Amino acid sequence: MTVAGGAAAGAPSGLLGPELDWAAAEAAVRSHDEVVLVCHLNPDGDALGSMLAFGLALRQRGSRVLASFPEPFVVPESLRFLPGLELLVPPSQVPAAPGLLVTFDAGSAARLGELAGRVATAGVVVVADHHATNTGFGTIHLIDRQAVATAVVVEELIRRLGVDLDVPIATCLYAALAADSGSFRHAGTTPAAHALASRLLAVGVRSAVVCRELFDSHPFGWHRLLAEVLGRARLEPAEAGGLGLVWSWVSAADLADLDLAADQAESLIDVLRTAREADVAAVLKCYGPVCHVSLRSRGRVDVGAACLAAGGGGHRLAAGFTVEGDRTVAIERVRAVLTAAPRITP
Ligand code: 5GP
Ligand code: MN
Numbered sequence: 001m002t003v004a005g006g007a008a009a010g011a012p013s014g015l016l017g018p019e020l021d022w023a024a025a026e027a028a029v030r031s032h033d034e035v036v037l038v039c040h041l042n043p044d045g046d047a048l049g050s051m052l053a054f055g056l057a058l059r060q061r062g063s064r065v066l067a068s069f070p071e072p073f074v075v076p077e078s079l080r081f082l083p084g085l086e087l088l089v090p091p092s093q094v095p096a097a098p099g100l101l102v103t104f105d106a107g108s109a110a111r112l113g114e115l116a117g118r119v120a121t122a123g124v125v126v127v128a129d130h131h132a133t134n135t136g137f138g139t140i141h142l143i144d145r146q147a148v149a150t151a152v153v154v155e156e157l158i159r160r161l162g163v164d165l166d167v168p169i170a171t172c173l174y175a176a177l178a179a180d181s182g183s184f185r186h187a188g189t190t191p192a193a194h195a196l197a198s199r200l201l202a203v204g205v206r207s208a209v210v211c212r213e214l215f216d217s218h219p220f221g222w223h224r225l226l227a228e229v230l231g232r233a234r235l236e237p238a239e240a241g242g243l244g245l246v247w248s249w250v251s252a253a254d255l256a257d258l259d260l261a262a263d264q265a266e267s268l269i270d271v272l273r274t275a276r277e278a279d280v281a282a283v284l285k286c287y288g289p290v291c292h293v294s295l296r297s298r299g300r301v302d303v304g305a306a307c308l309a310a311g312g313g314g315h316r317l318a319a320g321f322t323v324e325g326d327r328t329v330a331i332e333r334v335r336a337v338l339t340a341a342p343r344i345t346p
Contacts, residue, residue, distance in 0.1 A: 045179025070113025
């Protein structure tokens with residue numbers, strides 16, 4: 001199977017209602033005084049940045065706002081500079097049946113961990129997202145599968161609600177945009193993405209500070225971890241149908257030995273993926289009875305479809321899945337789903 005450039009891999013066709021229902025989303029927000037916001041587990045810059053930007057905008061409108069994400073309820077070190085962290089409450093404090101629930105950057109309800117059940121108990125569920133594999137699990141959808149970040153959708157909704165961007169809101173949106181575009185390097189960095197960045201910078205975002213916090217700030221132990229993980233990396237040119245696979249792994253012991261939090265392992269794949277001999281890079285994060293697998297493609301293999309086949313999801317060039325078992329089981333699953341994965345035509 002071949003996926004033409006721009007097409008959404010694994011996009012479900014059974015979505016009820018439009019993918020981008022601005023009018024319904026705006027009406028839902030305007031008719032609720034209290035709004036509960038949730039984003040995906042182990043939040044990244046786009047998940048947390050988009051959610052906090054929207055929370056700050058709602059607070060400006062006078063709404064009561066609660067924001068949360070599933071356990072482990074720990075804000076990654078690289079995101080602790082984000083404005084609006086005071087909106088966060090632990091998942092145990094999220095109301096059992098919110099009137100209005102808005103989800104951010106979650107491609108499926110399962111990505112909300114123990115908060116997934118709130119999708120069924122909430123009165124209205126607005127899904128703000130940009131994943132190719134989004135399952136359309138809300139009652140109102142704001143899904144732009146072409147957008148480089150969920151922040152693109154969120155900025156539009158904020159504008160439609162008549163809230164002016166201030167520096168804290170713009171900083172959250174800029175962090176989200178920079179995080180998911182890989183500092184404006186990845187596919188999806190369109191003129192529209194740069195135009196949004198320009199609008200945010202004009203508000204007064206300190207781009208250098210945001211990017212240093214997001215990408216260029218680690219405890220020294222991270223450098224030791226990087227050396228370890230690169231040292232044990234394997235290049236397998238025959239995998240991914242001959243397009244090549246480079247992979248490595250991280251264990252709980254690696255993190256414990258270096259006294260590192262788990263979020264320090266998230267950026268390793270950005271180094272591994274630069275190996276030009278392999279179209280696909282994989283990092284297996286095995287900290288217990290399951291491994292979380294991160295996959296990235298340099299442009300030829302639809303890893304979003306591959307991860308969907310493995311029970312996960314994501315984007316065409318950046319995706320992940322969770323597998324029960326150790327790293328031997330996990331890498332076998334990676335090889336298998338890559339063999340069957342659709343190719344992307346340039
Ligand atoms: P990462 O490899 O950084 O964990 O994730 C890459 C992308 O794939 C992110 O956009 C993330 O939200 C998405 N993703 C990662 N794991 C899963 C998963 O298990 N299910 C779904 N639906 N998306 C995932
Ligand atoms: Mn995202």
